Amino acid sequence: MATQADAQELAALRALSASIGRSPHLTQAAGGNTSLKAGDTLWIKASGTWLKDALVDDIMVPVAMAPLLKAVEQRDRAADQPQGFTIAALNPRGLRPSIETTVHALMPQRVVLHVHCVDTISLAVQADGEAEVAKRLDGIEWAYVPYFRPGLPLARGIAEKLRPGVDVLILGNHGLVVAAETVAGAELLLRRIRSLLARPARATAAPDLDALAALAGDSGYRLPADVEAHAVALDPESRRMAQAGSLYPDHVIFLGQGSVVAKPGEAVADVVARLGTSPAAILFPGAGVLMRSDASAGADAMQRCLADVTARIDIAARLNYLTASENDELVNWDAEQYRQKLNAAGG
Numbered sequence: 001m002a003t004q005a006d007a008q009e010l011a012a013l014r015a016l017s018a019s020i021g022r023s024p025h026l027t028q029a030a031g032g033n034t035s036l037k038a039g040d041t042l043w044i045k046a047s048g049t050w051l052k053d054a055l056v057d058d059i060m061v062p063v064a065m066a067p068l069l070k071a072v073e074q075r076d077r078a079a080d081q082p083q084g085f086t087i088a089a090l091n092p093r094g095l096r097p098s099i100e101t102t103v104h105a106l107m108p109q110r111v112v113l114h115v116h117c118v119d120t121i122s123l124a125v126q127a128d129g130e131a132e133v134a135k136r137l138d139g140i141e142w143a144y145v146p147y148f149r150p151g152l153p154l155a156r157g158i159a160e161k162l163r164p165g166v167d168v169l170i171l172g173n174h175g176l177v178v179a180a181e182t183v184a185g186a187e188l189l190l191r192r193i194r195s196l197l198a199r200p201a202r203a204t205a206a207p208d209l210d211a212l213a214a215l216a217g218d219s220g221y222r223l224p225a226d227v228e229a230h231a232v233a234l235d236p237e238s239r240r241m242a243q244a245g246s247l248y249p250d251h252v253i254f255l256g257q258g259s260v261v262a263k264p265g266e267a268v269a270d271v272v273a274r275l276g277t278s279p280a281a282i283l284f285p286g287a288g289v290l291m292r293s294d295a296s297a298g299a300d301a302m303q304r305c306l307a308d309v310t311a312r313i314d315i316a317a318r319l320n321y322l323t324a325s326e327n328d329e330l331v332n333w334d335a336e337q338y339r340q341k342l343n344a345a346g347g
């Protein structure tokens, strides 16, 4: 840490990060990340850690920014492995920086917040998302970046869209980035953009817990951690959207491709027999959601996220889903396997 002012800003960023991490409408599980530039060093959230732990755990990793940016510019695949750019002397725990480190390095502002805001995602999965956002962000310096896999591809996509003055990015099928010179400024901008993009969620009935208990039988499937998660199985429109595929990367990482919906009359055992595998979550139309007994806390957070996102999507909108190859590259990606390993370990 170069100066006392930097140290104060880093402390402020940790407090803001913890607060962002506690809001399921802004971040879920190990998703989302925050950063501060201090001289040539980028302090960024460590991969696999949760923003909500920012005050109780040392989750910020120092990265040498200039060589990382050079790698992005040269399309060097080293940029896909930001751990190669950590400053070892300042990283005693040997943490890996976020797989989205390049997003932060590319923004020129000192403080960058990247969140998986459910209002933003609900717009950013619509085929008309860019036009819908444009109506809401009039007067803001923002840019729309279509979907790319996080890492070098997303960094290249952002580099193409960045122009001087831009401090808000809407990432297609992904989320929101805001940037400012101070932590306080970034917090204000995040609040402003959130309120401009806010959308009401469709109301749903309560889950049928007795029916779910009967459907689970002795399968070991359990209720989701959050009661809000059931909405995606209860609302027919949300269910239709979920069943049609994967809408954003962390869904694939934590829950697998798309969503499994039980057919009429099927209990958990029937679904598992039909698929030949036990999905992390099963949607039972009209009843609610059941999670596999060993589903991680991250899986629970993402199942709730799916309910929160789909409930906000315009039911008349055409949606952009991740393609088969985009799904595959997420599942088979080394950096994500590392993050999942930390997640499974409870990180």
Ligand SMILES: [Zn+2]
Residues within 6 Å of the ligand: 031, 032, 100, 114, 115, 116, 150, 174, 175
């Ligand atoms: Zn992200």
